[in-house]
Amino acid sequence: MTSSPIYIQIHNHIKREIESGKWKIGQRIPAERKLATDYGVSRMTLRQAVQTLVDEGILERRIGSGTFVASQKVQEKMSGITSxxxxxxxxxxxxxxxxxxxxxxxxxxxxxxxxxxxxxxxxxxxxxxxxxxxxxxxxxxxxxxxxxxxxxxxxxxxxxxxxxxxxxxxxxxxxxxxxxxxxxxxxxxxxxxxxxxxxxxxxxxxxxxxxxxxxxxxxxxxxxxxxxxxxxx
Known part of the structure; x- marks a missing residue:
């Protein structure tokens, strides 16, 4: 079986940590430098994992403050498929x-x-x-x-x-x-x-x-x- 890239494995672990309640909604996660050390990877690899979670809306970056577990957004239904x-x-x-x-x-x-x-x-x-x-x-x-x-x-x-x-x-x-x-x-x-x-x-x-x-x-x-x-x- 094709193995997942390292950044996806880190993405999965962080997502599990959030779902388990280790980090609550609105809570700041550790700095990228610390996480990179904890996972034993380069900051570039760690940043890619975090950015994937940001792109998915699981985490959110706040300029000057850090990266936080995202809060739930108000949802609006759209009709049709966006092409x-x-x-x-x-x-x-x-x-x-x-x-x-x-x-x-x-x-x-x-x-x-x-x-x-x-x-x-x-x-x-x-x-x-x-x-x-x-x-x-x-x-x-x-x-x-x-x-x-x-x-x-x-x-x-x-x-x-x-x-x-x-x-x-x-x-x-x-x-x-x-x-x-x-x-x-x-x-x-x-x-x-x-x-x-x-x-x-x-x-x-x-x-x-x-x-x-x-x-x-x-x-x-x-x-x-x-x-x-x-x-x-």
Whole structure:
């Protein structure tokens, strides 16, 4: 079985610590330097694990104060499935993407929970920068069960996963979406050509097939002044 990267293993351990009550909602976690020493890894690896938890909304950074266990957010239902390509085309712009990483690995605890997987199953995890008329709009991390897409090429999956699934007899059902605000990390700021700390809209989406099987867990960070969500009730 493909083993998880070290940062995912640390991510899983910290998540378990939070769920066990070791760190309460609103409590500051130890500094990255101390955590890196405790886990016996470089600060870069530790920072990647923490940033993944921040991107998932489990932790939150407060400039000048540290990193804290995030509080629960008020949720608002959105109708329909948010499709970056469809939204971009509807505005008369040309969508495109750049793949940052694309690999098969063991799932993290969060991915197992969102996709109803066991630790013995593999996932395809891909990171992409999405563009509208060559302007970077968002950074996306998408995870899908590897068993579902293993017969498709990388080009098919990264260009239009939904179309490929539907062409192979798998109908797309509904999605659960959550939107919240955050500040751009140094890595995301570089990808999206913005300043570190700039306003980011964060979308978490779990999409299901019509049979109820969740097949996609996406974490997307949109540049706040380049994208907006339109909701109807």
């Amino acid at each position: 970056f390509s469809e939204l971009t085309k509807a505005q008369g712009k040309v969508p495109s993407s750049k793949t940052v990483s694309y690999h098969v690995a063991a799932p993290s605890l969060s991915e197992m929970e969102k996709l109803n997987l066991t630790e013995n199953q593999l996932v395809l995890r891909m990171e992409r920068i999405r563009f509208a008329d060559q302007t970077p709009i968002c950074f996306e991390v998408a995870t899908v069960p590897y068993e579902l897409v293993k017969k498709f090429s990388k080009e098919e999956v990264t260009s239009s996963l939904y179309r490929v699934l539907e062409e192979n007899g798998l109908a797309i059902g509904h999605a659960q979406q959550k939107v919240s605000a955050m500040q751009a990390s140094e890595r995301i700021a570089e990808y999206l050509q913005i300043k570190r700390g700039a306003a980011i809209l964060r979308l978490h989406q779990v999409t299901q097939l019509t049979n109820g099987q969740p097949f996609e867990y996406v974490r997307t960070q949109y540049v706040g002044n380049r994208f907006e969500f339109y909701l109807e009730k």
